[in-house]
Amino acid sequence: ARRQRQMCIGDRDVNTARLVRAARRQDVVLRLIPRIGDFVVPGTPVLAVHGGSVPPPRRLRYAVSVSVERTLHQDLAFGLRQLADIALRALSTSVNDPTTAVQCLDRIVQFLAAVAHLPLGPVHHRDRDGRVRLVQDGPEWDDLVDLAFEEIRWCVAGSPQVTRRLMAGLDDLLLLVPEDRRKSLVRHRALLVQTVERTVAVAADREFALLPDRQGIG
Incomplete structure (x- = not known):
């Protein structure tokens, strides 16, 4: 059709x-x-x-x-897209507003925690007799996690306030999600550690930047 x-x-x-x-x-x-x-x-x-x-x-x-525009109605990923975009703008060299990025991460983690146990991916709509009549694709858990963290993680070098908040958010989600949804979170946590280790020269600074802190830095 x-x-x-x-x-x-x-x-x-x-x-x-x-x-x-x-x-x-x-x-x-x-x-x-x-x-x-x-x-x-x-x-x-x-x-x-x-x-x-x-x-x-x-x-x-x-x-x-x-x-001509996306809306939040029925679009599960669009809210995450907007939050990630705000965080990315805040982390740009022209703006340099890590506190706003941390506030975005607060909401991103809250969103992922809310859907952590919900069925995601394809949705099968059934008629009154229980027969599948409509198949509608939707984002998988890994899609949402990548949307939430991938681009932000690329931009956090040199901002310990954001790396600390991101570490805390990933650790909190790892405690909440089912076992089969941990893999993507573990991946982003490991990549965040690699980013900090690669870009921060002083060992004490690396340790500080990777210390989980829900407020970023107090």
């Missing part, structure tokens, strides 16, 4: 109930191709149909809302 509105460039909102009803009437399974927040090139497929013929266009019309 294709959406033909040429001005629609961003997948913003999905009416899952409408799509499930359309798939049930046609006795098919629909798969949403773009993830919420993806850039959608006008004219490219938005829905794939499995198990039968395409539902009538009138039943799919307005089921996927698109816009």
Whole structure:
């Protein structure tokens, strides 16, 4: 199925109930191709149909809302993207505001703690009989962790306030998350240690920069 509105460039909102009803009437399974927040090139497929013929266009019309901007509605990763962007701007040499970066990390860690035990990844929407009718891709845990920490970690050299807060945040999350979600956190912690060891010449300064501190530096 294709959406033909040429001005629609961003997948913003999905009416899952409408799509499930359309798939049930046609006795098919629909798969949403773009993830919420993806850039959608006008004219490219938005829905794939499995198990039968395409539902009538009138039943799919307005089921996927698109816009020129991402929004927080239904877009789990967008809030993290905004927080990471604010932290990156704060850590730039032109701004140099590590306290703002630490405040962003406070919220990033809070967000990850809130979703630590939630099911993530593909979502299977079922009809009233329990049959899967719509498959919708979503971010995995590792995707969210990388979005939260990868770019920030690249910019923390020389800012012990931020490295200390980041270490504390990773340690707190390692205590909270299930065993199968620890790997990506361990990876970022090890890479943070490597970054500090590579960029800070004095051993005492390295030790100070890697000491977990939820306030950064007091």
